[in-house]
Amino acid sequence: MATKVTIIGAGPCGILLAHYLLRRGNYQIDIYDRLSDPRLVSFSTYRTYPLALCERGLSALRNIPGLEEAVKAEAIVVTGRVAHLDNGKSRYLPRSKPVYTIDRTTLAIALLNKLTEQYDLSQVKINFDCQCTRLDLQTKTAYFENKSQTASNSEFTVSYNLLVGADGVRSVVRNSLLNTKLFELEQKYLTNGHKTLYLQPDADKGYNFQAGKLYGWSLKDGTRLLAVPQLNKTVSCILQFPKPENFLTSFSNVQEVLAFFQENFPDIRQHLSEEEAKAFLEKPVSRIMTIRCNPYHYDDSVLILGDAAHAVSPSLGQGCNSAMEDVVILERLLDEYEDNWTEVLAQFSLCRIPDTHALSELSDYAFPLSKSLVIEWLLRRNISRVMHKLFPKYFPLYFSERAADTMDSYLEILNSAQGWISKVRRENKKILKKL
Numbered sequence: 001m002a003t004k005v006t007i008i009g010a011g012p013c014g015i016l017l018a019h020y021l022l023r024r025g026n027y028q029i030d031i032y033d034r035l036s037d038p039r040l041v042s043f044s045t046y047r048t049y050p051l052a053l054c055e056r057g058l059s060a061l062r063n064i065p066g067l068e069e070a071v072k073a074e075a076i077v078v079t080g081r082v083a084h085l086d087n088g089k090s091r092y093l094p095r096s097k098p099v100y101t102i103d104r105t106t107l108a109i110a111l112l113n114k115l116t117e118q119y120d121l122s123q124v125k126i127n128f129d130c131q132c133t134r135l136d137l138q139t140k141t142a143y144f145e146n147k148s149q150t151a152s153n154s155e156f157t158v159s160y161n162l163l164v165g166a167d168g169v170r171s172v173v174r175n176s177l178l179n180t181k182l183f184e185l186e187q188k189y190l191t192n193g194h195k196t197l198y199l200q201p202d203a204d205k206g207y208n209f210q211a212g213k214l215y216g217w218s219l220k221d222g223t224r225l226l227a228v229p230q231l232n233k234t235v236s237c238i239l240q241f242p243k244p245e246n247f248l249t250s251f252s253n254v255q256e257v258l259a260f261f262q263e264n265f266p267d268i269r270q271h272l273s274e275e276e277a278k279a280f281l282e283k284p285v286s287r288i289m290t291i292r293c294n295p296y297h298y299d300d301s302v303l304i305l306g307d308a309a310h311a312v313s314p315s316l317g318q319g320c321n322s323a324m325e326d327v328v329i330l331e332r333l334l335d336e337y338e339d340n341w342t343e344v345l346a347q348f349s350l351c352r353i354p355d356t357h358a359l360s361e362l363s364d365y366a367f368p369l370s371k372s373l374v375i376e377w378l379l380r381r382n383i384s385r386v387m388h389k390l391f392p393k394y395f396p397l398y399f400s401e402r403a404a405d406t407m408d409s410y411l412e413i414l415n416s417a418q419g420w421i422s423k424v425r426r427e428n429k430k431i432l433k434k435l
């Protein structure tokens with residue numbers, strides 16, 4: 001008889017897991033997601049964001065025939081970043097290996113399309129508009145609310161033997177583990193806040209972006225703007241500022257927003273319409289929540305993966321990549337323990353937690369807020385590149401490139417970068433105190 005697995009969350013991690021389990025044969029999958037099918041509703045550009053997939057994420061896709069190609073067909077190859085300097089000049093910083101940027105919802109759609117193309121309803125059922133509200137771990141029952149407007153009976157339950165929570169940073173599955181013995185959870189809001197901005201440049205005003213490059217600006221107080229040009233010539237931007245109570249939150253009208261961009265980011269201002277400035281003004285500041293917990297499983301019946309288990313700061317661009325790597329590691333354990341889930345769940349927590357906790361540390365403190373340390377970071381990276389090229393055996397890539405371009409474990413990478421991470425932690429704390 002097929003092993004039935006209930007997956008909560010049809011994000012990149014949940015859908016990829018379904019692909020991996022179904023190709024083993026002898027699995028039957030039910031997926032539940034609180035949102036509507038993203039292929040059927042038009043999604044707002046304001047609510048999604050571009051993310052970068054590097055070797056870790058791509059190799060997880062590569063294991064499923066056709067999946068890497070399907071995702072790459074929707075993505076943009078990024079070869080480097082254009083850093084705008086205070087003196088008005090810019091400098092191009094090439095990456096050692098390209099990454100692929102794709103917005104989070106388009107990625108989920110590409111994975112979903114392949115899943116439903118390859119498997120029929122007897123193998124996988126995807127239930128959208130179904131929000132998991134809680135688990136009863138003793139009776140192995142998941143409680144749901146049907147959010148679709150046509151649902152007559154809005155609450156229902158599902159019995160499970162094996163349930164995987166891939167339900168993101170605010171995971172209900174993880175929160176159900178809170179009352180279990182020995183479960184530890186640390187959730188933290190990063191001090192910085194961000195707002196997204198979406199530009200639809202007017203061809204008459206000139207278009208000074210190139211798809212395939214990221215564009216970055218930074219201000220003295222640590223505020224940063226990252227622009228990601230898309231193939232259709234629109235530009236997605238993320239404006240990140242070190243504290244959520246920022247001058248940006250005190251703007252009271254569109255003119256103040258436009259004046260701010262004119263003064264600080266004139267290249268962006270020339271493409272910023274009043275309508276987008278208004279949307280920017282009205283948008284609340286988003287804050288990133290990070291998660292560290294232990295263990296990632298309960299008994300022989302529940303597992304959490306991806307952001308549900310280890311949401312990290314996006315600074316290193318590893319959140320989604322590590323969520324996909326979770327699935328690869330789970331498969332390795334399923335092979336090793338011949339699908340004995342009792343063993344696999346316990347082993348997953350044991351072998352994955354040291355690594356993902358290391359990723360959390362790396363992501364929090366990889367990049368300094370102070371300008372002088374940014375220069376030091378660039379110098380260190382450039383020297384590492386040269387030394388690695390000359391003596392690859394003795395000099396590994398710089399830690400941030402190692403995280404993106406290799407499959408080295410995050411723990412190994414953290415160990416090699418401890419000195420730098422401690423220095424950034426110290427300096428960032430000093431700067432944040434002054435703000």
Ligand SMILES: Cc1cc2nc3c(=O)[nH]c(=O)nc-3n(C[C@H](O)[C@H](O)[C@H](O)COP(=O)(O)OP(=O)(O)OC[C@H]3O[C@@H](n4cnc5c(N)ncnc54)[C@H](O)[C@@H]3O)c2cc1C
Pocket residue numbers: 008009010011012013014032033034035049050051052053104130131132133166167168169170171172238305306307308314316317318319320321322323
């Ligand atoms: C601004 C920003 C930039 C980022 N940039 C990068 C980057 O460059 N590279 C990178 O690797 N990562 C990046 N990330 C992180 C990345 O987006 C996440 O790590 C990734 O989406 C995690 O995938 P997931 O499937 O675990 O969770 P999610 O993508 O959050 O998916 C969870 C799914 O579960 C569903 N769900 C939630 N609660 C319930 C419930 N109660 N019941 C049913 N369904 C539920 C949600 O609707 C969603 O579909 C970035 C994040 C942000 C915010």
